[in-house]
Amino acid sequence: MQLVRQKGNTAQYGHRSAVRPRGRYGVAVAALLVAALGTGCGAADRAAPAKTKAGEAGPGAAGALANSAEQLKAAQQARVAAAKKWGLLKTPLMAPAAPKTKPEITTREGFEVEDQDELPPVFTTVPTEDKVVFLTIDDGAEKDPEFVRMMQELKIPYTAFLSDYLVRDNYPYFKGMQDAGVTLNNHTLNHRYMPALSYEQQREEICGQQDTIQKQFGKRPTLFRPPYGNYNQDTLRAAKSCGIKAVPLWNAEAFVNRMDYREWDRDLHPGDIILTHFRGREDWKGTMPDMIRHVMKTVTDKGYAVARLEDYL
Structure with missing residues (x-):
């Protein structure tokens, strides 16, 4: 009636679950930058871009994209600096x-x-x-x-x-x-x-x-x-x-x-x-x-x- 799962405080070896999806790798910083530039994911990007008479995005959109890129660049620089400060040999990858x-x-x-x-x-x-x-x-x-x-x-x-x-x-x-x-x-x-x-x-x-x-x-x-x-x-x-x-x-x-x-x-x-x-x-x-x-x-x-x-x- 009662099935005990005894794993211990140290992980033991076992069979892998029958279903384990494989595939896409983690996103590199460069890829994140490209994605941000393509989709606009900063707070400034959520604002509607200025429109020209032709109905196209005006300078506001370019400014928002540039701001997003700068934010990503600054965040990555902070991660690199933190990794060095704490003695990591490599900067952790971004999820x-x-x-x-x-x-x-x-x-x-x-x-x-x-x-x-x-x-x-x-x-x-x-x-x-x-x-x-x-x-x-x-x-x-x-x-x-x-x-x-x-x-x-x-x-x-x-x-x-x-x-x-x-x-x-x-x-x-x-x-x-x-x-x-x-x-x-x-x-x-x-x-x-x-x-x-x-x-x-x-x-x-x-x-x-x-x-x-x-x-x-x-x-x-x-x-x-x-x-x-x-x-x-x-x-x-x-x-x-x-x-x-x-x-x-x-x-x-x-x-x-x-x-x-x-x-x-x-x-x-x-x-x-x-x-x-x-x-x-x-x-x-x-x-x-x-x-x-x-x-x-x-x-x-x-x-x-x-x-x-x-x-x-």
């Missing part, structure tokens, strides 16, 4: 625009429980042809202000999954993160092994964290990640009753000196979710900025950009 139609998310093959169709989907990869990956960070033990500054200056999106017993001593740290655009999601109150708990105990862990996040940060999460990646049918039933819509796991895990992979080919794939943790020197041989330098080298060397997970869900 494409968020998809107009979000992909359909279904449970990964082999990760189902009974009555799965009625429960939130469990997945490790988002179906997309974009050459993007998604960075997610769990628990909340380390509260490094340098990490927050680094991510803001590099403009690298990420999603947090928080456990209250680790974050309650410094809610303002995570509030600042939220104010910078990071979505704060549910990783339970106390990070317990969920399949060992009753349905009611699991519901207390999940709904209790829903209530805490709403109280402290003003927004009730829709995403939930079970501790250690372990769950059973009761976990998903409880999560659904607490307002959870989806359960993202991970296909790769990042550390300060390595990447672990779930798939047999030990590689990244379009739409893969990357897991890492709020950790520092007490747990790693390095800091969170060290971890970001390593993961971004891996991601960029493989031609991927980091995109915002919520843009695809």
Whole structure:
């Protein structure tokens, strides 16, 4: 009746989902510039261009296009400067625009429980042809202000999954993160092994964290990640009753000196979710900025950009 998915804190190898779209690569800066010039995507471009007597676009359109190009150029220069400041060997690639139609998310093959169709989907990869990956960070033990500054200056999106017993001593740290655009999601109150708990105990862990996040940060999460990646049918039933819509796991895990992979080919794939943790020197041989330098080298060397997970869900 209850099927336990035991993944551990380190990604294990497994078979790939039967459907994994391949195709279009991430958008290079030059391509973005061309697109901006062709479509006009700045605030100035949304204004109607001046018209001549012949009905053609006048100087206003040219000025708007030039302004858009200058904005893109300035943004890229800032990214290059930030990459140098934070010790990245390469400037992170820019993710494409968020998809107009979000992909359909279904449970990964082999990760189902009974009555799965009625429960939130469990997945490790988002179906997309974009050459993007998604960075997610769990628990909340380390509260490094340098990490927050680094991510803001590099403009690298990420999603947090928080456990209250680790974050309650410094809610303002995570509030600042939220104010910078990071979505704060549910990783339970106390990070317990969920399949060992009753349905009611699991519901207390999940709904209790829903209530805490709403109280402290003003927004009730829709995403939930079970501790250690372990769950059973009761976990998903409880999560659904607490307002959870989806359960993202991970296909790769990042550390300060390595990447672990779930798939047999030990590689990244379009739409893969990357897991890492709020950790520092007490747990790693390095800091969170060290971890970001390593993961971004891996991601960029493989031609991927980091995109915002919520843009695809």
